[in-house]
Amino acid sequence: MLSHIIDVLADPADGTALSGAEDFSRLVSESGHSFDVAKQGYVTLAPGAGLKHKGDDADMVTAREAYLSKSHFAPFVEAVTGAVQNALDSTVSADDVPEPALLEVGAGTGYYLSHTLDSIEGARGVGLDISPHAARHLAKCHPRVGAVIADVWDRLPLRDESINAISVVFAPRNPAEFQRVLAPGGQVIVLTPQAGHLDELRDPLGILGVEEGKVERMYNQAVGYLEQAADPVNLAYAIQLDKESIAAQVAMSPSARHISAEELAxxxxxxxxxxxxxxxxxxxxxxxV
Ligand SMILES: C[S@@+](CC[C@H](N)C(=O)[O-])C[C@H]1O[C@@H](n2cnc3c(N)ncnc32)[C@H](O)[C@@H]1O
Incomplete structure (x- = not known):
């Protein structure tokens, strides 16, 4: 619910504080801008010109939900939650910050954020995604999540130094904005697919592989804003996928966009x-930094 995270949200145009009006059917900023809350519970916080990019479409989000519900990425979700917990343990004391604010960027269906919130008592989370289809899932994924549609490449609609931990799972990042919104001592947890990820599907289906050098590019883009806070952890494990899960995996990824439905079938x-x-x-x- 947006009321749980209202203190960290900001007007996307000028960064002023937001508050709920008319029982949170609208958010209004100190500077007088008004943002309607959709009946599904999410709010779009985009600057005047609106959103320039598109995120996952309805079919991709449905496929993602189906795939993740089979727990194929359970070791990933455990690792992300563990890293957020470790980051909080090393930077904030539960006495000083009883309700730490988490942000997940490109949060999709909320699979990762809801798991993390279940594990961290009192924590609340902003689930941010550019896709309205994802935002509908995010708004109902956990009672302590507030769902926001925004573009990670724009100024984030968040107050300066308001967020204790940011997580990004297979999604885009904005190091300069992450630096601005992180509370003192806060950390960013990033899960990046590595070359070889699900490669066994690549040849038979002709789908896209993971490009090399993703992590190096992330650190290059972060120079001057973010730096390494802990040793990286490599995760690799085998998964048994039935045909339904393979179809869902293909449909939730960009691979789906360059193969015709007939050819894929x-x-x-x-x-x-x-x-x-x-x-x-x-x-x-x-x-x-
Ligand atoms: C590969 S999916 C990952 C979703 C989720 N983190 C997970 O692993 O289940 C990438 C997500 O990032 C979102 N996204 C793409 N571009 C974005 C942008 N510019 N700003 C915010 N979200 C974006 C997509 O809509 C999608 O939900």
């Missing part, structure tokens, strides 16, 4: 009923 039909694939990702923790 033909390639899917040629696959065995289950396949053993390997998940590869790297977990990094960063802090403000």
């Amino acid at each position: 033909e390639r899917m039909a040629a696959l065995p009923q289950t396949m053993c694939v390997t998940a590869h990702a790297r977990l990094d923790r960063l802090r403000a």
Whole structure:
């Protein structure tokens, strides 16, 4: 619910504080701007010109929900939650900050953020995504989540130094804005797919692989804003995927956009009923410079 996170939200145009009006059917800023809360519970906080990018469409979000509900990425969600917990333990005391504010950028269906909030008593979370389809899921993923539609490449609609931990799972990052919104001692937890991730599906289906050098590019872009806060952790494990899960994995990723439905169906039909694939990702923790 937006009321849980209202103290960290800001007007996207000028950064002034927001408050709930008319029982949180609108948010209004100190400077007088008004933002309607959608009936599904999320709010769009975009600057005057509106959003320039599009995020996941309805089919991708539905596929993501189906895939994640089978717990294929359970080791990833455990690792992200553990890293957020460790980051908070090392920077804030529960006595001083009983209700730490978390932010997940590109939060999708809220699978990761809701798991983290279940594990960290009192914490509340901003689930930010540019996709309205994702925002609908985010708004109901956990009672202590507030769902916000915003573009991570714009000024984030968050107060300066308001967020104790930011998580980013397979989603875009904005190091300069992360530095601005992090509370003193706050950290950014980033899970990045690594070369080899689900490669077993690549040849038979002709889908896109993970480009090399993703993590190096992240650190290059972060220079002057964020720096490494802990040793990275490499995660690799085998997953048994049935055909339904393989179809969901393909449909939730950009791969879905460059193969025709017919061609994909033909390639899917040629696959065995289950396949053993390997998940590869790297977990990094960063802090403000
Ligand atoms: C690969 S999905 C990951 C979703 C979620 N973190 C997970 O792992 O289940 C990337 C997400 O980032 C969102 N996204 C893409 N571009 C964005 C942007 N510029 N600003 C905010 N969110 C964005 C997409 O809509 C999508 O939900």
